[in-house]
Amino acid sequence: MARMHTRRRGSSGSDKPATDEPPEWSDVDADAVEERVVELAEQGHSPSEIGLKLRDEGVQGTPVPDVKLATGRKVTEILEDNDAKSDFPEDLRNLMERAVRLRDHMDENPGDHQNKRALQNTQSKIRRLVDYYRGDEIDEDFTYSYETAVALLNDE
Known part of the structure; x- marks a missing residue:
């Protein structure tokens, strides 16, 4: 399958071994x-x-x-x-961290067009994930913006 924002295919990775029981050397309770x-x-x-x-x-x-x-x-x-789950899914939180870092970089370097495109792509992925998680994992009325991302990341 092709990547989302390029025409290239992704590199293949290794698969986990298909086993139904833990190895005998790892006998942890x-x-x-x-x-x-x-x-x-x-x-x-x-x-x-x-x-x-x-x-x-x-x-x-x-x-x-x-x-x-x-x-x-x-x-x-x-x-x-055990009620130790975070408020936001991990993949969405990681994308928000990346978008905040890229936005801060863009404020310091406005001529960096390559990172401007990377920021646009990251925000597109965030909006797509928000639509996916809306209602189940996050609130129905949640919309992504830079300010809400900064506020959410500073709260945790």
Whole structure:
């Protein structure tokens, strides 16, 4: 499939191995994994950062290659059950951070036309995601603007 704002195709990435059970070398208790997930969320880590930390650091010294295989639930599901979920979806928040950075850069460098286009593309992706999440994850009357993005990112 082609990319959204170019005519090129994306580079292929690696796929996860198709397994139904965690590896035998990772025998971590599911409750310990869930406690560690909630602890990392309270420290301010996003779900993807939590997965990386569990993969690299593990729980009690034992790495957790896949949270869903170890616990039977995704990281976001664990966070929802423990009321540690963030207000905005992670992908939308990351795009808003990028748009704010690009807008600040454009204020300092108004002649940077390449980044002007990157800002337009990023804002287009944000608006598309807002339409996707509207009603379920975010409010019905939410509309994206630079000011609302700055306010949301400063609140968290």
